[in-house]
Amino acid sequence: MFHILVVEDDQALNKLICRVLNKNGYETSVAFDGEQALEMLDQTYIDLIVTDLMMPRMDGYDLTKALRDSGYQLPILVVTAKDTFPDKAKGFKLGIDDYMVKPIDVNELLLRVEALLRRAKIIYEKKLEFDHVCLDYINLTVTIDEKSQILPQKEFQLLYKLLSFPNHTFTRQQIMDELWGYDSETDIRTVDVHINRLRDRFRDIPYFQIQTVRGLGYKGIIEK
Numbered sequence: 001m002f003h004i005l006v007v008e009d010d011q012a013l014n015k016l017i018c019r020v021l022n023k024n025g026y027e028t029s030v031a032f033d034g035e036q037a038l039e040m041l042d043q044t045y046i047d048l049i050v051t052d053l054m055m056p057r058m059d060g061y062d063l064t065k066a067l068r069d070s071g072y073q074l075p076i077l078v079v080t081a082k083d084t085f086p087d088k089a090k091g092f093k094l095g096i097d098d099y100m101v102k103p104i105d106v107n108e109l110l111l112r113v114e115a116l117l118r119r120a121k122i123i124y125e126k127k128l129e130f131d132h133v134c135l136d137y138i139n140l141t142v143t144i145d146e147k148s149q150i151l152p153q154k155e156f157q158l159l160y161k162l163l164s165f166p167n168h169t170f171t172r173q174q175i176m177d178e179l180w181g182y183d184s185e186t187d188i189r190t191v192d193v194h195i196n197r198l199r200d201r202f203r204d205i206p207y208f209q210i211q212t213v214r215g216l217g218y219k220g221i222i223e224k
Contacts, residue, residue, distance in 0.1 A: 002026050002027065002047040002048065002117055003026070003027045003028070003029065003044065003045060003046050003047050004021055004026050004027070004028050004029075004046070004047060004048045004049070004050060004113065005028070005029045005030075005031060005037060005040055005041070005046045005048075005049045005050070006018050006021070006028055006029070006030055006031070006050045006051075007031045007032070007033070007034065007036070007037045007049060007050065007051035007052060007055070007060070007063065008032070008050070008051070008052045008055075008079070009032045009033060009052060009054075009055045009056060010052070011032070013102075014030055014032070016106070017050060017079070017106075017109070018030060020106045020109065020110065021110075021113070024110055026113070029044065029046070032055070032056075033055040033056050033057045033058055033059075034051075034055060034057065034058025034059060034060065034062055034063030034066070035057045035058045037049065037051070037058075037063055038058075038063070038066060038067075041067075041072070046074060047074060047075075047117060047120070048074060048075045048076075048077065048113060048116055048117055048120070049063075049067075049074060049075070049076045049077070050077045050079055050109075050113070051063060051064075051076060051077070051078055051079070052078075052079060052080055053078060053080040053082050053087070053091070054080065054081070054082065060078055060080065060091070061090060061091065061094055064076055064078075064091065064094045064095050064096055065094050065095070067095070068094065068095035073124075074120070075097045075098070075116035075117065075119070075120050076095065076096045076097050076098075077096070077097060077098045077099075077100065077109075077112055077113065077116060078091055078096050078098070078099045078100065079100045079102060079104055079109070080099075080100075080101065080102060081101065081102045082101075083101040097116055097119075098112050098115075098116055100112065126138050128160060128163055128164055130163075130207070130208075130222055131207060131224075132144060132145050132207050133207050133208065135156070135159065135160050135163065137156075137160055140152075140153060140156040142156070142159070144202075144205055144207065149201075151201075154179055154180075154194055155194055155197055155198055155201075157179050158175065158179060158191075158194050158195070158198065159198055159210075159220075161175070161178065161179070162210060162218060162219065162220030163208060163220040163222060164220075165220070166219075166220050166221060166222045167219055167220075167221065168219055168220075169213045169216050169217055169218070169219045170217050170218060170219065171216055171217040172188050172191045172192070172217050172218075173188065174217070175191050175217065175218070176188050176190070176191055191218075195210055195212075195218055198210060206223060207222070207223055208220060208221060208222050208223060209221045209223070
């Protein structure tokens with residue numbers, strides 16, 4: 001279970017956010033300013049922080065700076081009434097990962113939390129998981145319904161890239177530059193060859209597909 005720290009001095013909003021997160025399967029801890037948040041992090045492992053910016057003693061900006069300066073890489077989602085571009089720019093430069101303006105939609109909050117945790121898992125564990133499927137980047141292994149197979153490196157990297165950013169279209173050139181290198185003399189049609197191999201491998205798998213975007217490139221689709 002993911003553990004989320006909610007840092008918000010408005011007690012009613014803090015309670016609401018925690019209630020919504022708890023209802024959706026997350027464990028929560030509470031802090032009412034940045035100093036309390038740092039004390040909490042010294043005591044327990046936290047997967048993600050939801051924080052306000054304007055708080056007594058230590059605000060969200062100083063909290064973010066203190067965490068990044070100390071080497072903490074956990075995702076930070078800011079929820080604040082400060083909605084100007086300079087406010088957002090300052091937060092992102094200090095190291096926040098996402099930004100929501102009050103009043104918030106709790107359903108959108110849940111989507112953002114889920115996305116941040118998914119990205120963090122991909123980055124730190126080098127694993128991509130969704131229903132019935134696990135892609136293990138370290139071992140180049142795709143496990144589907146508990147059956148595993150090892151893919152050739154380029155095929156695995158291509159599938160991992162497409163499914164890490166579902167519904168995002170990548171051009172053949174983008175794929176070629178990232179997986180084969182900018183200076184590669186490999187024919188760009190190699191991308192099509194690898195796509196066709198992946199489609200053949202997973203032709204009967206209902207959980208994902210690789211879709212051609214005519215005139216542009218390819219995108220991964222994760223079936224719900």
